[in-house]
Amino acid sequence: MSEKPSALLLKWYDTVKRDLPWRRTKNPYHIWLSEIMLQQTRVETVKGYYARFLERCPTVEALASAPEETVLKLWEGLGYYSRARNLQKAVRTIVEDHGGVFPSDYDSILKLPGIGPYTAGAIASIAFGIPVPAVDGNVYRVASRFFGIREDVGIPAVQKQIRQLVQESIPADRPGDYNQALMELGATLCSPQRPDCESCPWAARCNACQEGDQDSLPIHEKKQAPKTMDVAVCLLTDENRVLVLPRKERMLKGLFVFWLTEEETAPANVQQLLAEDGLNCSFVGHLGNAKHVFTHRVWQMEILHFSLNHLPGEEWLQTHQARLVTAEELAQLPLPTAIKAAREKAMKLLRG
Numbered sequence: 001m002s003e004k005p006s007a008l009l010l011k012w013y014d015t016v017k018r019d020l021p022w023r024r025t026k027n028p029y030h031i032w033l034s035e036i037m038l039q040q041t042r043v044e045t046v047k048g049y050y051a052r053f054l055e056r057c058p059t060v061e062a063l064a065s066a067p068e069e070t071v072l073k074l075w076e077g078l079g080y081y082s083r084a085r086n087l088q089k090a091v092r093t094i095v096e097d098h099g100g101v102f103p104s105d106y107d108s109i110l111k112l113p114g115i116g117p118y119t120a121g122a123i124a125s126i127a128f129g130i131p132v133p134a135v136d137g138n139v140y141r142v143a144s145r146f147f148g149i150r151e152d153v154g155i156p157a158v159q160k161q162i163r164q165l166v167q168e169s170i171p172a173d174r175p176g177d178y179n180q181a182l183m184e185l186g187a188t189l190c191s192p193q194r195p196d197c198e199s200c201p202w203a204a205r206c207n208a209c210q211e212g213d214q215d216s217l218p219i220h221e222k223k224q225a226p227k228t229m230d231v232a233v234c235l236l237t238d239e240n241r242v243l244v245l246p247r248k249e250r251m252l253k254g255l256f257v258f259w260l261t262e263e264e265t266a267p268a269n270v271q272q273l274l275a276e277d278g279l280n281c282s283f284v285g286h287l288g289n290a291k292h293v294f295t296h297r298v299w300q301m302e303i304l305h306f307s308l309n310h311l312p313g314e315e316w317l318q319t320h321q322a323r324l325v326t327a328e329e330l331a332q333l334p335l336p337t338a339i340k341a342a343r344e345k346a347m348k349l350l351r352g
């Protein structure tokens with residue numbers, strides 16, 4: 001019977017793995033520290049920091065009780081100081097909620113502040129031998145090639161599928177080594193460009209290598225440039241109130257906004273659209289411009305002021321779930337940031 005891919009990979013890993021200080025321990029706190037330090041920092045640099053840090057704070061308790069200043073000093077030069085602060089925050093949780101004992105199940109590890117699925121997977125599998133995946137960017141690349149996933153890895157459902165496939169491939173006896181072997185493969189042979197498939201233990205089983213499209217995997221669909229829309233945001237006022245209504249459209253759905261349209265910005269045309277919507281208004285003036293960038297859209301806004309010639313009837317207000325609000329009421333309403341500038345203009349208008 002042919003060997004399982006996991007066995008092939010582990011055999012390779014056993015011959016190439018570097019002897020690193022954090023690979024000689026099963027202490028979850030030490031493994032975690034190395035994982036945090038290795039984010040954005042090279043292995044060679046981390047070695048010295050790791051040793052110095054553990055000399056001063058060898059245990060969870062020692063780190064929990066160390067002054068923040070000391071911890072930041074130990075981190076000096078590594079950058080991204082929030083990593084050190086979060087680390088200390090998390091060990092204090094371990095002391096307070098777990099009596100200083102590092103939690104030994106995946107879900108409890110994942111609940112610690114600052115620990116995401118990747119780090120939780122690495123700690124759980126390496127320190128406790130739990131067969132859970134630890135999938136970072138490198139592993140997404142290796143796995144999408146090996147399993148032949150030809151869909152956009154930016155899609156959460158595709159990422160879930162990859163994590164599931166990795167999960168199913170983990171050997172029960174060496175989950176931590178297997179996860180590290182996958183990371184090592186991604187960091188060395190299975191590089192983003194021109195992977196060295198000839199030297200790879202998985203070459204004969206790798207879907208992408210067999211199909212010859214390893215260079216084009218994983219697939220990252222190019223993000224489309226956001227589309228710019230001209231939007232008229234209309235402040236429709238009576239004496240001391242302005243009209244607000246919840247958005248019906250998908251974007252900002254349900255949030256209170258001013259009457260707005262993506263169809264027109266010229267006041268005369270907007271006035272026509274208002275009339276078609278049952279609102280009898282007169283244009284008062286142009287109050288300024290504002291811009292808001294959403295993920296897929298940019299709103300280039302003209303803020304227009306109209307006075308209501310007739311107050312909308314009760315039926316109209318009910319159908320549109322609209323309200324006429326005073327400055328005080330407007331200040332209490334949770335409006336989206338996108339119309340912050342228009343809200344400020346409205347406050348100014350209403351307060352005179």
Ligand code: SF4
Binds near residue numbers: 142189191196206
């Ligand atoms: S065979 Fe090539 S593409 Fe496949 S896992 Fe190995 S290095 Fe990556």
